[in-house]
Amino acid sequence: MADGAEVKTYKVWHYGYHPRTLPCTADQANCDYLDALWEANDLGMVYSGILWLIAVAVLLIIAVGRRSLVSRRTRPFVFTSTSNKAEGESAPLTGTQLPTSTSPALVSRPLRAAAATARSYLLPDSIRFVFGRTTRLQVLILTILVVYLTIFSFVGMTYALWISPVKDHPDVYKEQNTAGIWSNRIGILAYAITPFSVLLASRESILSILTGVPYQAFNFLHRWVGYIILLQSVLHAIVWCVICIGLYGPQPEYAVNWVTKEYMVYGLCAMFLLLLMWFLSLGFMIRLTGFEFFRKTHYVLAMVYIGTCWGHWEFLGDWMLCGLLLWFFDRLARLVRMALLHHQYVGGDWGFHPAQAQLTLFPDADHGDVARLDFTFSQSPWHVGQHFYLCFPDSSVWQSHPFTPLSLPVLGKEGLVKHSYVFRAKGGETKKIAELAARRLAETQNAGSSPCPTTPVILQGPYGEHSTRGIDGGVNVLAIAGGTGITYVLPVLLETLQSQVDSALTSGRTDRAIQLIWMVRHRDDARWIESELECIKASAGKHNVQVTIFVTREQEGFGKANNTSADEKLSSDQKARQATDSSSTSSLPDTSGTTLRDIITYKNAAGSNGSVRRHPDVGTLVQDFVGETVQGPTVVFASGPGAMISELRKSVASLNSGKKVWRGNERWDVELREDNRLDW
Template sequence: MADIAAPLSGRHIQNLSEATAFEKHWGYPDRALPCTNDAGSCAYLDLVYHSHDVSMLYAGILWAVVSGILLVWAFGRKLWPSRRADEVLVLDSERFVATTVSRGSRVKRTAAALVRSYLLPDSVRAVFGRTTRLQVLILAVCAGYLLIFSLVGLVYETWVTPVKKMPGVYNTRTSLGPWSDRIGILAYALTPFSIMLSSRESILSLLTGVPYQSFNFLHRWLGYIICIQGLLHTISWTVIEAYLYQPQPSVAAEWIAQTYMIWGCVAIILLLLIFVLSLPPVIRLTGYEFFRKAHYVLAMIYIGACYAHWDKLSCFMIPALVLWFLDRAVRLVRTGLAHYQILPDGKTGFKTAQATLTHFPDAEHGDILRLDFAHSQEAWQIGQHFYLCFPECSIWQSHPFTPLNLPELRDGVVEHSYIVRAKKGETKKLADRAAAKLAENAKATTPVVISGSYGESITDHLTPDVNVLCVAGGTGITYVLPVLLSLIAQPGSKNRKIELIWAIRKKPDMQWVQKELDAIHRASRTHGVVVHIFVTRESSSPAPSLRDEKKTGNEDPAVKEVGASSSKSSTASSASVKSMEVRKLGGSENFDTHPDLEKIVGAFVENTICGPTTVFASGPGGMVSDLRSIVAACNSGAQVWKGNERYDVGLTCDDRLEW
């Protein structure tokens, strides 16, 4: 028992040899009873052990609250699904008429519109980046909760106690020690939750239906909170041991030489290193792949150092390690099962998918590759993405990409199509290989290892009365194309508005997805799909006549090209064209002009016939941030409550910035 209390014996001055009993305390050394020290030391020990017990209780309450929220959320998804099944919509010759709309459904829609109008835009971008107010609010609630529980339940007093066998020398004992232990316990308790927030095979996603990447913001900022807690814990005990306890410097020297303190120093150094390497400027400097791998290694060593520093709180560290290894194990198993195929010799084993590469050179912004391959697997859900690994380049890297095609299972095989911008790294190597093969008039192919699918369906809520506006920038088209392709595969609905806004740098960029654009254009007559393509880095030109287009022989007569002057007209007026329009916005004075999204979205919402609207968006971060503010302004809870569903405007965006 003396060995158990050894790290604290000097600090607490417990008379272990005179103890007649030892009192158990979870997560702390046993307390020797009765206390035979001076009155001040005994009172201080009373506070230390009582505060520790309260701290463990608070850690338990923290996990009980988190677990309770997750369970309520999971049951709520089953009891009140996102689909509005309590509505029966009848289509007449003019409009949709809601024959039954429950009060509960109206309350739900009104609340959703109110939340979007206030909490959808970005918040304090200079600090939090491109993050919605809702996420920042959740972070503020969590931080406030932790701040309150870090301070309550403590007795703030000071005791001046004599040092044995050293007359005239005194220790100053304060509530700083118990408070430091409190935040240390909370930092340990938060570690498993931080691991859960970072997991790709996310338990949180299974319970809540929220894609794993949506938890990255909380994971990052929870890590910052843990770092602050670790620093405060370290600084506080350094002040206590190197200043308040006497005599110095012998007490400090003896304290820092203990094994548990050495591991504590290792843990805080690792935590600070993790913090520095996770800063956006450092990630840009060192590269994302270095950050990711260094983050994995340092995090695991940090957890091990925390265990060595205070193994009595292994109830938090061991689950954190288990969650981390479980996430990696499930990834490997899923990848192995996805590629467990019949080999050419008839046997079964690991077989990569063979992708055909189409190369689109772009020396200025990075070449574009289109990958097409078929793979034997189950169909994924629209909006989900895969991690692709290219073994010819490296087996140690994989990147997330969203399939641009519909997930259709045919004879046990699903087609995959991806657009990859090759700027540097492994994708650049892949583009160079493809260019070299094509230069030799050889077919460009490459083996691909897929992992996934990840994420959640983004089209489950699209009942026939929901209008759809898709906005994409560059290779972000891959996120919205499956939505449009799924809509045109369904029976047409003349009162539903469907529109695509795609901003590209140059007109030849349309060739990336020409086949899909042709399919969408052919459905314009039956489904009313309107496509507007904005070319932002080519000089505007007068609109060619249909006769001129026919003479060229390489333009679709139904595809109209209009100059920058035409872009000033109302977007709503183009709805009657029922065709695909290409608008060149660039000019000699304003070479890189982007479409006016505020005007486009506002006109789309105002000119809907009936029903709510969902905006699907993918593209550069600035575009997504602008759309959040624009969509928020289109929402009105008061109007939705009155039955005007036009002002119920949702936003579904892919902000992983894979392009």
């Protein structure tokens, strides 16, 4: 081509970056740098796509495998109310054990052995001062993600230094190296995992549907993916500041022109918002401002942050659009589910009707009052272990909190299902509800009226896992709870007892071990669940069930007289509740002739010197239970303080032995199913 001839150029589209003009007309060093830059960008987009393909493939494998295993192991038990008793009387339940084939030992034994081995290594807490009360399995998943991001932050790049003269500025040179290319790569990866962070925080979680893991279990990964995005963003900003302020020239003209560009203004805003979200998410800030403030500001800041990221680099706006769509879908799904649940025909009126909950208050000036809610609602039964978000319009329509129903999901007359909830009023919304209950109770007493006070309740849900999925008559059950954590484990025990007859016929076992261990501060705390304790008493004569209540804040001196007094108090409370609650919790027919004193053992945690041990050694309790089982695997259900859950994880992990399970000794197949919402 002759000198001075016009060079025809054309543009080549590159996903995630500017279209490139070819052929390159700059100096050779600059052209070589641009070749390396666009090539690394293309590979970065490929690596981002591979990351998502791997994630989708793993989720599908887990979903298919989970449904296959559950279909082999599960014998679903269906409860229906068949009583013809008069209104207000307890209705016995009947159940039907649906027969399914058990997986052959040739298949199930290796799987159970592998699961036991995995639990022995991956169930205990990891490095607690770094990750908190998080299992090694969760940390392993995080580590795999970090390793992938680290590897593909560095591979597929040309490592070199390119020095180019600056046009119209003699003796001024621009140093270009791989730092800018690397900075762009980590920026691409940060954009790519942003929708993943939103997905991990969704209540209407697709991940939960596919894996069966409750959405709250993904909270750990949501936090740490956020930390990763923060680190990537900080490094991205620092590197480009060094390049544009120190390596490119002429200065300061280049730096001033760079920092005032529109994409840079958006980038600085995004960086500020990300740092602000991180600061407000620190533990001391949440304690200072309150969880509701953190939650609402986090939503707003996150959405504005996504918008500024889109403005910063519109070529990667697809990732931000995915994040926004996931968030809006989650919010819309919540509203739609709530509207469908409450849009009913009540009292001749078709429309949105909240439930009317009866309030019962158990005063506790030292640790916060405990409130109990009881109501019936027209809906399909949920699964044991699932929970609802409850909103109390009398207090605030802008807040809702998760609570696990204490009652069994039994479909009664006229399609009504009984809900019962117990929670401690520590502060915030729960404290307002306790104060409301106290005022309503005082009003009814002053007016001389007998009905229990009520308050409207709006439900969202159910959410969470089916905690008894895969449990058949050959599995030993140990339920451990601390305080109001009883709401998670008690329905498991009630369902286990009510399905025991048919389960025994199916499995051929009559030596199944069933035990409830409950830790409370005071003996009177047992009044929270007097109706449910009556259900346990009704079936205790037929089944091998034990109930142990540890009292952690009272001194020794428990005798038979005290036990009798407690039984009488529980009995009187039970009668009072039945008189005011016509839809009392359904119970089994009482043919055992036993009393609560026959099945409940009270134990004091005080030492011989009078000092009070706050909590019993739950690890030893689990070991003793497993050691006394005759045969079969064991499932431990637990809900309570974080320290208790950590101790249980360690103990259960130590009891698992893949080698022994492989040899046919299923006693060493011990699983822990926990309610891990309590440490939020």
